[in-house]
Amino acid sequence: MRDLTRDFRVRNGPKVRRVTAVDHMTWSVTRGEAVGYIGANGAGKSTTIKMLAGILVPTGGEVLTCGLRPVQDRRRLARRIGVVFGQRSQLWWDLPVRESFGILAAIHSLPRDEERARTAELVGMLDMGSYLATPVRQLSLGQRMRAEVAAALLHRPELLILDEPTIGLDVLSKQRLREFLIRERREHGTTLLLTTHDMGDVERLCDRILVVDHGTLAYDGTLDGLSRTVGAERVLVVDLAEPCPDLTVPGARHLASEGDGLRQHLAFDPGTTTAARVLASVAEHAEVLDLTIAEPDIEDVVRRIYERGAGSPGN
Numbered sequence: 001m002r003d004l005t006r007d008f009r010v011r012n013g014p015k016v017r018r019v020t021a022v023d024h025m026t027w028s029v030t031r032g033e034a035v036g037y038i039g040a041n042g043a044g045k046s047t048t049i050k051m052l053a054g055i056l057v058p059t060g061g062e063v064l065t066c067g068l069r070p071v072q073d074r075r076r077l078a079r080r081i082g083v084v085f086g087q088r089s090q091l092w093w094d095l096p097v098r099e100s101f102g103i104l105a106a107i108h109s110l111p112r113d114e115e116r117a118r119t120a121e122l123v124g125m126l127d128m129g130s131y132l133a134t135p136v137r138q139l140s141l142g143q144r145m146r147a148e149v150a151a152a153l154l155h156r157p158e159l160l161i162l163d164e165p166t167i168g169l170d171v172l173s174k175q176r177l178r179e180f181l182i183r184e185r186r187e188h189g190t191t192l193l194l195t196t197h198d199m200g201d202v203e204r205l206c207d208r209i210l211v212v213d214h215g216t217l218a219y220d221g222t223l224d225g226l227s228r229t230v231g232a233e234r235v236l237v238v239d240l241a242e243p244c245p246d247l248t249v250p251g252a253r254h255l256a257s258e259g260d261g262l263r264q265h266l267a268f269d270p271g272t273t274t275a276a277r278v279l280a281s282v283a284e285h286a287e288v289l290d291l292t293i294a295e296p297d298i299e300d301v302v303r304r305i306y307e308r309g310a311g312s313p314g315n
């Protein structure tokens with residue numbers, strides 16, 4: 001995209017205000033990349049994605065998706081991309097999952113044997129066998145999201161766009177979906193572009209991150225680079241069997257102690273060490289009864305990027 005822009009006119013009583021959701025944005029994604037598109041609420045993520053998918057017409061600039069003009073070439077583009085909007089469904093609510101897949105395969109004119117093979121592959125990989133005959137409206141959120149992702153991938157698109165794919169999922173469902181996406185990408189070379197508020201998605205799935213702030217690009221680089229830039233630390237909290245002085249652990253920073261050191265908070269950079277290593281070092285000093293690990297919050301990372309002064313994308 002080059003100088004891609006989208007304005008909205010928002011009516012507030014008699015007044016009409018112009019909101020620039022995407023403001024002269026310029027970036028590109030190379031085939032095979034996995035890109036996390038992150039930003040605060042209202043930063044412009046969904047608007048960008050809708051323009052990439054041809055759902056929304058830009059008010060300025062240019063955009064090509066898989067080399068096609070998304071709005072004008074929407075039908076041809078539909079054969080080349082898959083889109084999942086976590087909040088919206090592309091499945092038929094009252095029909096069994098299997099029938100939704102059948103309809104989508106017909107829409108994409110998939111030959112019968114290809115449809116069968118691909119459906120079987122996706123059903124196996126996403127473990128959907130037990131609910132293929134269930135109407136979509138009766139599925140749990142985790143089951144439905146797996147079905148949504150399968151529906152978007154049925155025609156083997158080269159680009160998969162995911163808007164908040166793991167929102168509302170429990171830890172296990174998130175993990176399963178991420179593992180599937182990693183495998184799909186490895187086996188088929190699918191390009192991934194996803195928006196998320198979940199740092200785990202970014203960490204496990206993306207090799208590049210774009211941060212958007214008020215419709216402009218505030219960061220473009222790797223997760224390691226992002227950690228270095230804003231210090232996206234994790235915090236290990238340990239409960240110890242005995243009161244203990246403040247711990248000094250290689251690769252970690254002591255943040256706080258509670259109850260005479262019975263509980264201690266240690267920050268570490270996941271780019272340079274692991275929770276297991278930090279824990280092993282703690283265990284050399286004291287007996288650990290319990291532990292929790294706090295993920296860096298994406299909102300926090302984004303806030304720090306914004307504070308650092310947007311407008312200078314870099315690694």
Ligand SMILES: Nc1ncnc2c1ncn2[C@@H]1O[C@H](COP(=O)(O)OP(=O)(O)OP(=O)(O)O)[C@@H](O)[C@H]1O
Nearest residue numbers: 008010019021039040041042043044045046047048
């Ligand atoms: N159809 C619309 N009409 C008017 N304003 C809109 C419309 N769609 C989006 N906006 C505005 O554009 C801005 C960007 O919205 P967008 O949905 O792209 O943000 P987002 O980054 O996806 O946010 P979230 O994380 O909350 O989904 C917001 O100020 C929003 O209110």
